[in-house]
Amino acid sequence: MAMQLYDNWERSLRPFTPIHQDWVGLYCCGPTVYDYAHIGNLRTYLFEDVLRRALELNGYNVRHVVNITDVGHLVSDGDDGEDKMEKGSRRTGQTAWEIAEKYTVAFKEDVQRLNILEPKIWCKATDHIVEQIDFISVIEEKGYTYRTSDGIYFDTSKQDDYGYLARLNREGLEAGKRVEIGEKKNPTDFALWKFSPEGSTRQMEWDSPWGRGFPGWHIECSAMSAKYLEPWFDIHCGGEDHIAIHHSNEIAQNQACHGTRLANFWMHGYFLQIDAGKMSKSSGDFLRLQTLIDDNIDPLAYRWLCLSAHYRSQLNFSWESLKASQTGLNRLRETYFNLPSGGSINQDYADRFKAEIDQDLNLPKAIAVMWEMLKSNVNDADKKTTLDYFDLMLGLNLKVWEPKKTEIPAHILELVEQRKIARQNKVWAESDRLRDAIKAAGFEVEDTPAGMVVKAVS
Numbered sequence: 001m002a003m004q005l006y007d008n009w010e011r012s013l014r015p016f017t018p019i020h021q022d023w024v025g026l027y028c029c030g031p032t033v034y035d036y037a038h039i040g041n042l043r044t045y046l047f048e049d050v051l052r053r054a055l056e057l058n059g060y061n062v063r064h065v066v067n068i069t070d071v072g073h074l075v076s077d078g079d080d081g082e083d084k085m086e087k088g089s090r091r092t093g094q095t096a097w098e099i100a101e102k103y104t105v106a107f108k109e110d111v112q113r114l115n116i117l118e119p120k121i122w123c124k125a126t127d128h129i130v131e132q133i134d135f136i137s138v139i140e141e142k143g144y145t146y147r148t149s150d151g152i153y154f155d156t157s158k159q160d161d162y163g164y165l166a167r168l169n170r171e172g173l174e175a176g177k178r179v180e181i182g183e184k185k186n187p188t189d190f191a192l193w194k195f196s197p198e199g200s201t202r203q204m205e206w207d208s209p210w211g212r213g214f215p216g217w218h219i220e221c222s223a224m225s226a227k228y229l230e231p232w233f234d235i236h237c238g239g240e241d242h243i244a245i246h247h248s249n250e251i252a253q254n255q256a257c258h259g260t261r262l263a264n265f266w267m268h269g270y271f272l273q274i275d276a277g278k279m280s281k282s283s284g285d286f287l288r289l290q291t292l293i294d295d296n297i298d299p300l301a302y303r304w305l306c307l308s309a310h311y312r313s314q315l316n317f318s319w320e321s322l323k324a325s326q327t328g329l330n331r332l333r334e335t336y337f338n339l340p341s342g343g344s345i346n347q348d349y350a351d352r353f354k355a356e357i358d359q360d361l362n363l364p365k366a367i368a369v370m371w372e373m374l375k376s377n378v379n380d381a382d383k384k385t386t387l388d389y390f391d392l393m394l395g396l397n398l399k400v401w402e403p404k405k406t407e408i409p410a411h412i413l414e415l416v417e418q419r420k421i422a423r424q425n426k427v428w429a430e431s432d433r434l435r436d437a438i439k440a441a442g443f444e445v446e447d448t449p450a451g452m453v454v455k456a457v458s
């Protein structure tokens with residue numbers, strides 16, 4: 001049966017069938033690199049990673065593209081604020097180009113630490129100015145633009161279905177038009193190209209047919225997705241906040257230029273909340289992955305926490321739940337480590353697990369199937385191999401984990417050896433006495449299916 005994915009365009013689950021036979025196009029809106037990513041941002045990339053892994057589990061060859069927004073994303077949605085990059089530059093005293101580089105490197109490091117699969121293509125807005133100018137030129141030729149004193153704008157009144165993705169109430173917006181819209185003709189109109197302010201030079205600016213300036217934020221995604229995936233591709237993702245403005249505007253641009261709504265499926269990751277409010281780069285609750293690491297949390301414990309909630313529900317962050325995730329992950333890793341190798345996949349459990357994934361990435365239910373498998377009477381070697389299969393989706397890198405090596409002193413190893421002999425000779429009282437002696441010295445012996453394991457008592 002085909003995967004069922006929730007498409008926000010239709011607002012329903014739909015069977016997924018790819019546009020092309022041999023590849024699936026997946027475009028994910030990437031970071032604005034004026035600051036570090038917070039763990040809320042990273043939740044969205046984790047959802048997209050799960051989606052990609054699910055597509056690959058279904059045998060699709062995924063052309064995964066992520067953009068880097070390094071120009072044009074303004075502080076306010078109203079097209080009149082400062083460019084976030086220039087603001088970041090003032091904050092740090094470095095140039096906009098330097099901070100773009102710095103936070104791109106930091107972002108890619110977070111991606112690696114969370115074991116998020118690298119996209120096949122990373123693309124930067126500033127590397128695609130020509131493509132964006134060409135895109136705007138076509139929109140202009142088709143009659144969708146107008147000029148104000150500060151830029152070239154998209155006239156949303158030219159499209160009857162503008163804002164359909166967000167089920168936008170245009171009448172309501174028109175009625176509220178008294179809000180300051182400056183020279184814009186409609187409240188929903190947005191900048192395609194902004195002019196550099198009169199008499200000053202921006203750090204990032206380019207010549208264009210309309211004057212020196214820089215692209216609006218939304219045009220980069222239309223131009224780069226068209227370049228790398230064609231103007232009509234399979235799945236477009238981002239966080240839920242993008243539905244109303246950024247994605248609605250990307251669709252308007254493509255509709256005008258190519259007559260498509262970009263993507264067949266529109267999927268959105270729901271927010272990580274903190275104290276019931278959204279985590280944002282401007283709020284005080286700015287938690288980076290590094291903040292968690294500094295608190296001795298393994299980045300994969302954060303991954304595990306995110307996997308435990310469905311991507312279409314908001315997740316409330318707390319340190320307690322994160323620490324519980326760390327404990328749960330450690331337990332899973334130890335279980336995996338202690339299972340013997342050489343088994344085969346248990347097909348019943350594998351099928352049940354995949355059926356949950358194929359039902360709109362239902363990770364919480366898939367994980368419940370995993371725990372059930374571990375408690376079942378499936379033989380131990382098969383359990384390990386089935387876990388390997390599950391980990392293709394979970395991305396916890398179970399295979400490479402090893403318990404922390406503590407030096408076991410020679411006299412303890414001697415006691416362990418004596419206990420082994422006592423057990424072979426079935427002298428149980430002596431075996432128990434030796435176990436107690438080992439424990440009194442701060443160590444523990446466990447008899448696992450893979451043999452005897454000695455570790456320090458934690």
Ligand code: AMP
Pocket residue numbers: 029030031032033039040041042043044069238239240241242269270271272273278279280
């Ligand atoms: P930005 O770097 O601000 O452009 O955002 C990068 C991605 O993170 C976008 O897809 C946003 O929709 C998403 N995002 C922003 N805040 C959150 C949050 N609190 N939880 C989940 N995703 C978020």
Ligand code: ZN
Pocket residue numbers: 028029030221246250
């Ligand atoms: Zn985008």
